[in-house]
Every structure is written in structure tokens, then in C-alpha cells.
Amino acid sequence: MTETTTRVSPLKKRTLRVKASKLGIQANVNPNNRHYEALMAMSDEDLMSQFQMGTVEAFDILVSRYKDPLTNYIYRFLGDMKECEDLLQETFLRVYRNRHSYRRIAKYSTWLYTIAGNLARSEYRKRKRRRLYSLQSVNRDDEEYEVEIPDETFSPDKHAESTIQDHFIQEALAQIPEEFREVVVLRDVQQLAYEEIADITGLPMGTVKSRINRGRTKLQALLKDIYTPSSDD
Numbered sequence: 001m002t003e004t005t006t007r008v009s010p011l012k013k014r015t016l017r018v019k020a021s022k023l024g025i026q027a028n029v030n031p032n033n034r035h036y037e038a039l040m041a042m043s044d045e046d047l048m049s050q051f052q053m054g055t056v057e058a059f060d061i062l063v064s065r066y067k068d069p070l071t072n073y074i075y076r077f078l079g080d081m082k083e084c085e086d087l088l089q090e091t092f093l094r095v096y097r098n099r100h101s102y103r104r105i106a107k108y109s110t111w112l113y114t115i116a117g118n119l120a121r122s123e124y125r126k127r128k129r130r131r132l133y134s135l136q137s138v139n140r141d142d143e144e145y146e147v148e149i150p151d152e153t154f155s156p157d158k159h160a161e162s163t164i165q166d167h168f169i170q171e172a173l174a175q176i177p178e179e180f181r182e183v184v185v186l187r188d189v190q191q192l193a194y195e196e197i198a199d200i201t202g203l204p205m206g207t208v209k210s211r212i213n214r215g216r217t218k219l220q221a222l223l224k225d226i227y228t229p230s231s232d233d
Contacts, residue, residue, distance in 0.1 A: 035057075036057060039055070039057055039058055039061055040061060042058075042061075044062060044065070044107070044108035044109060045104050045107070045108050047059075047061055047062050047108075048062070048099065048102050048104075048108050049104070051099055052099050052100055052102070059095075059096065059099075062095070062108070063092055066109070066112060067088065067092075069190055070088055070091060070112070070113075070116050071084060071085075071088055072185075072189050072190065073113065073116060073117075073120075073185055073186070073189065073190055074087050074088060074091075074116060074119075074120050075170075076170070076173055076181075076185040076189055077117075077120045077121075077124065077173075077181060077182060077185055078120055078123060078124060079170050079173065079174050083123060087116065087119045087120060087123060088116075090119055091112070091115050091116045091119060094115050094119075095112065095115065098115075106199070107196065107199075109192075109196065110196050110199045110200055113186070113190075113192070113196075113200045114199075114200050117182065117200055117201070120182075121178070121182070124178060168223060169223065171222075172219050172222040172223050173185070173219070175222065176215055176218045176219065176222075179211055180211050180212075180214055180215030180218060181215065182201065183197055183201065183203075183208055183211045183212050183215060184211075184212055184215035184216060184219065186200065186201075187212050188212075188216070194208055194209060194212075197212075
């Protein structure tokens, strides 16, 4: 059985430096030594075990693995790059502070996305209560909602087209309800398995699949010209 899906493009790479040193931790990372090479070959869960035992380099490697995916996730959820950077920093700070509460019965990525998701949901609801969160209507002045996302292989024409599409994608995501937006981003941007999304959100599997399908339908209606249908096993 196949399902119709829509492609939400990930953000182009930004330079976001979230390192142990910025969290008040002193790490001496030397990519050329054998110890570091051994750490690089480890799974996320093994790196967390090393970090729990005091190997700070393991934390830096985990940050480098997940800072870009988490940036995509938080930004697609909130639509605010400055807030995204703040929450990214806070997410890894909580990983550092709560590292001893992590247990290997859960995947590290599930634990990490749960922390980031809780922070993003809290911020979104806080904005909603204070009526400060804008749905970024497409009728707003360009200067007010422009988010510059540099392309490492810069081409003026491609950059302009990509930036415009990215704005409209974010506009559409902002206009669908939170419960649909979160699961669509986790599935279509982060490409997480349904089981992991269920663990992160605390929702039954059937609810996760239903919300993803409903969210995709809403996005397709908003972005017929941007989204490209594909098959998803």
C-alpha cells in the first residue's frame, strides 16, 4: 500500500555553532587522534554512554550530528530563525544537564527530539497565549518576513527561487494546526519512522498516521505548485 506524500524541503545549511565550549564545558577535540576516530564510529547511544562517563568529545560529536536536523525541525515548527537558534542551544544544554537521566531503552534521537519538541510546543503556545505569534500572511511586506537562508553553492536565480519557495512552505506550515504541523515535519522533513514519531509525541500509531495524512492534505491544498507528489512505502 502506498500513500501520497508531499516533500517539504529541508533548510539549506546554516552555520550554527553549538559546541560544548558554548555550554560552559571544556572539550579538547582533536579529529586526528585515534580516540576521536573511535568515537566518530560509535552509535548515538554509545556516545551518550561515553558522555555520561565524562568523555566530553562524545557530546561535541552528538551536537555536530544533530544540530542541522534539529534546526530544520524547530524552524519548521516555529517559523522564526532567531527563536530556533535559542531553542537549539537550550535543547543541547538540557541534554548536557540531564545526560545521566538518559537510559538506553530509548533511542538517543527519540530522547533528543522529545526535548526539542517540548521546548518548541511550549514556545508556540506561549506566543499564542500572548497573541504574539504571527501566521505570517502571504500579504505581509517582504521585508517583514524575510528569512535569509544562504546556499553554499550560491546562484542568484536559484537562490531567489529557493527562498521564495521556502517562504511559502513556511507560510503554509504556519497555517495548519499545531498537531498536524509537528508530525508532518517529523515525518517529511526529519524522515523519522512512524514508531519514533509515536514515541516522541506520545500518540498512538494510528493517530500519528491519521494526523500525517490530514496534515499533508492541508499542505497540498495550500501549496499545489510547490509540492511534488511521491510514493512513500
